[in-house]
Amino acid sequence: MRVSIIGAGAIGLLTASHLSFQGYDVQLITRTKEQAEKINEYGITLKTEGQSRTVPIFASNHVENRSFNDLWIITLKQWKLKEFFRDWENKTPLPQMLFLQNGMGHLEAAESFFPSAPLFAGIVTHGAMKLDERTVRHTGIGEIIIGTWKGSNSIPLMETHTKPFPILWSHDILKSMKQKLLVNLVVNPLTALYGVNNGELLTRPALNKNVYALFKEGIMALELPEGEWGTVLRVIQQTAENESSMLRDIKQERSTEIESITGYVLKLGEQKGLHLPITSFVHQSILGLERRGKDE
Ligand SMILES: NC(=O)C1=CN([C@@H]2O[C@H](COP(=O)(O)OP(=O)(O)OC[C@H]3O[C@@H](n4cnc5c(N)ncnc54)[C@H](OP(=O)(O)O)[C@@H]3O)[C@@H](O)[C@H]2O)C=CC1
Numbered sequence: 001m002r003v004s005i006i007g008a009g010a011i012g013l014l015t016a017s018h019l020s021f022q023g024y025d026v027q028l029i030t031r032t033k034e035q036a037e038k039i040n041e042y043g044i045t046l047k048t049e050g051q052s053r054t055v056p057i058f059a060s061n062h063v064e065n066r067s068f069n070d071l072w073i074i075t076l077k078q079w080k081l082k083e084f085f086r087d088w089e090n091k092t093p094l095p096q097m098l099f100l101q102n103g104m105g106h107l108e109a110a111e112s113f114f115p116s117a118p119l120f121a122g123i124v125t126h127g128a129m130k131l132d133e134r135t136v137r138h139t140g141i142g143e144i145i146i147g148t149w150k151g152s153n154s155i156p157l158m159e160t161h162t163k164p165f166p167i168l169w170s171h172d173i174l175k176s177m178k179q180k181l182l183v184n185l186v187v188n189p190l191t192a193l194y195g196v197n198n199g200e201l202l203t204r205p206a207l208n209k210n211v212y213a214l215f216k217e218g219i220m221a222l223e224l225p226e227g228e229w230g231t232v233l234r235v236i237q238q239t240a241e242n243e244s245s246m247l248r249d250i251k252q253e254r255s256t257e258i259e260s261i262t263g264y265v266l267k268l269g270e271q272k273g274l275h276l277p278i279t280s281f282v283h284q285s286i287l288g289l290e291r292r293g294k295d296e
């Protein structure tokens with residue numbers, strides 16, 4: 001199967017190297033020509049605990065042989081998706097597309113831009129950190145869960161339960177997305193506000209209380225059961241050493257995905273007439289930090 005991965009950041013590099021190990025014919029689409037040249041010359045180096053493996057991958061800063069691709073995996077940040085949608089709107093034929101973003105709302109947007117393309121939603125519970133243009137560290141072993149969003153029920157990637165890169169198929173992807181949204185609602189803004197790794201949310205008792213308070217608002221808005229606390233704890237433990245993607249964005253003074261995570265939950269709460277003061281507080285706080293680099 002020929003797979004193009006759009007976006008060579010942490011998740012793009014991680015996914016490209018593992019799919020290549022699994023035997024897929026992978027093409028990686030970078031934003032810059034320089035990054036593509038580096039990857040073509042030296043390959044991708046994947047670092048895990050005590051191990052380092054390099055794999056040759058073909059990279060380019062534009063999509064080549066569009067019609068011969070079986071699948072595109074989009075690993076751009078949420079705020080880059082609009083540009084991607086506009087670039088490919090009204091262009092046919094389009095291959096199957098799998099979106100791996102955190103947050104919600106992007107699949108509805110994709111559907112309106114690509115009404116005839118088969119769309120898949122995916123959630124990622126791995127932790128990954130891009131160390132340089134061609135090197136990624138797998139900081140937490142999780143899984144990728146995929147489900148149909150629109151148009152096709154055939155699995156775009158083979159299901160595999162093998163660690164360190166399991167790919168699982170969900171028949172209720174919306175539920176899986178809500179569960180992941182709950183994790184990101186709690187972990188991402190709090191780690192970004194306190195400047196701590198994911199694991200410290202649990203090991204510092206004072207922070208732990210805030211994690212739980214935010215979780216309570218989240219399950220109310222998303223109509224999820226109290227038992228989801230176990231899911232939140234499991235992902236935090238699996239990615240304990242990881243800096244959340246939002247913490248990294250704040251540190252690097254980039255935009256965050258706050259609107260697709262906390263903003264989405266606040267809108268949902270508003271529609272349901274719910275009072276979500278802690279969610280609202282962290283939303284405003286992240287917006288404040290996000291603007292800091294831009295305004296000063
Ligand atoms: N990292 C993690 O541990 C996890 C991340 N996720 C989610 O996965 C998604 C991706 O995150 P992550 O990989 O960390 O983000 P990164 O910022 O590391 O990667 C995004 C990549 O997209 C590239 N890009 C931007 N514009 C274009 C373009 N026009 N064409 C091609 N590439 C482009 C960026 O390039 P450049 O840097 O050159 O601008 C960057 O390399 C997010 O939604 C995130 O929330 C989910 C779970 C865990």
Ligand SMILES: CC(C)(CO)C(=O)C(=O)O
Nearest residue numbers: 125127187239242244245
């Ligand atoms: C799973 C988790 C919380 C890993 O850090 C993540 O999704 C992120 O950082 O955005």
